[in-house]
Amino acid sequence: MARTAGSHSDITGPRVRAAALRLFARDGYAAVSMRAIAGEVGVQAGALYNYTPDKQSLLYDLMRGHMDNLLAEMPKGKGTSLDQLRDFVMFHIQFHADRPDEVFIAYMELRNLSPENFTAIEALRRRYEDHLEAILRDGMAQGVFDVADTKIATLAVIAMLTGVNTWFSAGGRLSLDEVTAQYWDMVRKAVGVL
């Protein structure tokens, strides 16, 4: 049946977050006004405050949700160290390619988080890195990998993989599968597997 006129809580909330995501990614958090977000949704600025206590919470919720998804979906350890590394590389590229706006915000808007929110997001990012480093450490212990320092190798691999998002386009010269295969080849060699 028809709802009370003007009652759209369940649909407007997600639309507010979607608009904030899109505009933050396109123009940057600092350059996006609450009025602009409201305009994108089709309401007045004051109405946004039914869905978020303030602009900062909007940013934090987007980044928090993104990091939670990342940690929830990352592959858990199955198979050999080499299998796990390959799964990680493939997951990372696919997950990030699927969410360019979230990824862009997660990297570019860290400095616009309040100190407490920054600490929380950093802890999640650190857990993701630790997961990859554990894979590299296991492989080292088994003599499968050969890197001088697992922490540095972790950061190097993640930086290299995340870089795909700065240039990849679905309609470009190479498909994402081809790109992924090439990155996997480079990562594999970089950690000392022929």
Place this chain on the structure above:
Amino acid sequence: MARTAGSHSDITGPRVRAAALRLFARDGYAAVSMRAIAGEVGVQAGALYNYTPDKQSLLYDLMRGHMDNLLAEMPKGKGTSLDQLRDFVMFHIQFHADRPDEVFIAYMELRNLSPENFTAIEALRRRYEDHLEAILRDGMAQGVFDVADTKIATLAVIAMLTGVNTWFSAGGRLSLDEVTAQYWDMVRKAVGVL
């Protein structure tokens, strides 16, 4: 002899750029006001307009100067392809480690450039990438390197190397020389050199 009272054009100009560099890197272009820059220099906001036509030019001049330095100082082709790649890796890490603020701005504030300014900076960045790709292509032609696609390898290597700036600290566990040696080892292997 004593200059006219209040005449500091030759010293204030560089101080304005230094203040803008520092504050843009710390807080982001959009979050830094002309008043804040003036406060850092020790003048009133209106006085800044003796040194820059507007805030946008301040950003562009910083990025432009950085890219010009990068291109002027990058190693020109000497020695074997492997030598040139090693020189490039070492140069990139050292150059970027020496200028964390400039590098941060050059990557984070691209979207705050006007369209014309963005095009100009992009062209310079592209020239830098092309230099590395030429090294990789030469090495491929000589059978020294083994990568599936030189353009992708170029972007992967640069992303990996630039990532150092996000975590390296001079007082940390490893010296920059140790870090550089490890990155060179990974890059060398990644492009197929045992």
Place this chain on the structure above:
DNA sequence: GTCTATACGTGGATAGAC
């Protein structure tokens, strides 16, 4: 060259009617 003063727009957030 720098200052004070100001024009003028826009920001986040809130109050109260409907």
Place this chain on the structure above:
DNA sequence: GTCTATCCACGTATAGAC
């Protein structure tokens, strides 16, 4: 739940005195 109206702080940039 959304609207209009508004508060008040702050933004860039300029004008004119010194």
